[in-house]
Amino acid sequence: MAQEADFKCLRCGHQFKLPFDPKGPMVERACPKCLSNSVRRMKEEKKK
Amino acid sequence: MMDVGRHPRIKLLTYSELEEVSGYVGNFKVKVRKKARYVDENECNACAECFKICPVAVPDEFQQGFSSRKAIYMQLPQAVPSAYIINMEDCLGNNPIACGKCLEVCDKKCIDYDAQDQFIDLEVGAIIVATGMDVYDPTELDEYGYRSFENVITSMEFERLICAGGPMQGHFTRPTDQETPKTVGFIQCVGSRSTKRGNPYCSNICCMNTIKDTVLLKEHYPDIDIKVFYMDIRAFGKAFEDLFRRSKEAGVKYIRGLPGEVVEDPKTKGLKISVENTTTGEVEQHELDMLVLSVGVLPRQDGASIQKLLTLSRTADGFFMESHPKLKPVDAPTKGVYFAGCAEFPKDVKDSVTQAGAAAARAEIILNADRIKVEAITSVVDKDMCTACEICYRACPYKCIEVDRESKTPAQIIDAACAGCGTCGAECPFGAVTMRHFTDDQIMAQIEAILDEDNMEKAVVFACNWCSYGGADFAGVSRLQYPPNQRIIRTMCSGRVDEEFVLYAFKLGAPIVLVSGCHFADCHYIDANRWTQKRVEKLWDKLERMGVRPERLQLEWISAAEGQKFAKVMKEMEEMRKKVTKEEVEFTKNALKDLKFKKAKRLAKLAADKAKAEKAAV
Secondary structure, three states: OOOEEEEEEOOOOOEEEEEOOOOOOOOOOOOOOOOOOOEEEOOHHHHO | OHHHHHOOOOOOOOOEEEEEEEEEOOEEEEEEEEOOOOEOOOOOOOOOHHHHHOOOOEEOOOOOOOOEEOOEEOOOOOOOOOOOEEOOOOOOOOOOOOOOHHHHHOOOOOEOOOOOOEEEEEEEOOEEEOOOEEEOOHHHOHHHOEOOEOOEEEHHHHHHHHOOOOOOOOOOOOOOOOOOOOEEEEEEEEOOOOOOOOOOOOOOOHHHHHHHHHHHHHHHOOOOEEEEEEOOOOOOOOOHHHHHHHHHHOOOEEEEOOOOEEEEOOOOOOEEEEEEEOOOOEEEEEEEOEEEEEEOEEEOOOHHHHHHHHOOOEOOOOOEOOOEOOOEOOEOOOOOEEEOHHHOOOOOHHHHHHHHHHHHHHHHHHHOOOOOOOOOOOEEEOOOOOOOOOHHHHHOOOOOEEEEOOOOEEEEEOOOOOOOOOHHHHHOOOOOEEEOOOOHHHHHHHHHHHHOOOHHHOEEEEEEOOOHHHHHHHHHHOOOOOOOOEEEEEEOOHHHOOHHHHHHHHHOOOOEEEEEEOOHHHOOOOOHHHHHHHHHHHHHHHHHHOOOOHHHEEEEEOOOOOHHHHHHHHHHHHHHHHHOOHHHHHHHHHHOOOOOOHHHHHHHHHHHHHHHHHHHHO
16 A cells, blocks of 8 residues: 655645655645645654 | 568568667667567468467467467468467477477478577667557456456457458357347447546547447448447547448447446346436436447557657656647657657557658658757756766756766767756756756846846746746736736746756745746656656755745646646735745845855865865975
8 A cells, every 4th residue: 555645735735645655756746725736745853 | 561571671670679779869779689489580481381280279369369379370360571480488399398390390491499589789860669559458347247248349359250351250240159149239438538447538549440340240230230339429530420420321329328237148148238328318228149348548568668768758648748749749759759650649540650651751851861950958068067976867857968977977968869958957966067048147147137126026937938838828828817926937847947046036035936847747858847846845845944934935837738727826826925024035035145056166166176286286
């Protein structure tokens, strides 16, 4: 099963989970709420 | 195909695979693996004595498994060259207790069980990719009962059954009882136009193939009752509508609706299907003797290896992407590579032949030229600044940079192969690579001009030439309204947007910076925009570390057809711009006041090294 990671939309602020494979090819990501591509992965320290 | 085989200036390498490709347009070096046939194709005269005596029988792939072939066989009756081939996985001849019967009967002694694959090196000027297609396997669609019910077949299997050269010599019969069916159904869009199962795209050829099949069937068997279940019929080509009309006039019933279930009568092996006729709105039951699934087209399974060998790009569907859908529909993004047929997208014979002709003509231009003209927009390396770190080589989607880290040979751009995305320039950590017509200085000057006055009122937008800038253009011609505060800086690819450009814009007081490019599947420079995303992600971290809100740097993928999206994003940028305070901008300017460009840093380092060397010499 694909790993998931936390992402945050830098447009609307929505936080959500998406499949994420650090070693896999880069994929186009979009915020499920506002469809923006300014989607940033939240690393552990950022979540805190 | 025979003409091609006999042509004195065409070297036909059948049963061969591409192993390696290097070089660039006009100067490709290609290594081909010519797989062992175990039969000398030059000596074999296809007398078939070997075929007759071979004791092995396996399903014949060409006949869709409706008949068998031998271990020594011809792949299809009109195969070129007309010579036999041994499938060693089926053959008993290689066994220590050998069969060897074919070897005994071959008068010309052209069978060699120990034959090996050969490697052929070729120098070619252009490459045409015509790797064809695969067809969808409908086994996963349980409701249609393919493989569960013998009388449910695919359109490919139908072709073999109705073909005069097929296993039934053209006598169309049911697989279960070898009787001519009285009722035959066709289901359209099997594996096509579905986002859940199969593929979302239209396979282009299935509607006309079914219409042709129904006309053929009606001509041979006028009494057969034929029903076609469809979503909509796409008969858009020359004379296609006529054929559709002929089919309907011949008595073929077209029912708009796709069956939800197929059930088999275990005694008669007849089929019952339930379908909602969307024209009448009623659920109908139909009894059929045979059902043909009109299966869709898939990209070739080996597409990934061809993509890698030729540095091509593929769309989300898996088909190879052309350089430009309107202006360069047969050109690959890699110069000197062209597409023909279904390798690029599903198409019928006529379109495939047209595209093949166009590809041959495009290749001919290169082959006839002593010199070729290339776009002036290519990267250029300052050799004094280059440290041969190879980062540019890794970033280049076309691998058109020659550099050797070990021998410290500075990077050199192969102009003929460079497509001008500028990713190498953006990735170079020493400012050694820039791009003609889109130099660092030119882009910086644009940023300065934008932010020279009323910086708080403006958002800086980097837009790639092919998609985002096209989206802006489309928004304009569509008369879509959006706030006028955005200032667009065009680059050929978003991959060109150096992190320094973004930081420089913030340093000069930009409240918002947007980096926009093509969607991943549409990137006109293979995968250059993946580097953009990577770079923006790094910048978000960097800005945050500096105490700058990462939200002020935005990323968006906008295609040339998305004028509406462009206008929407511009409105959103304006909303975000309004929320940026003057204090924030001043803080950012202050945080970036000591920003030194990588080129300046490298120059300082070179000057220091030089001074050190001079001192040591003294």
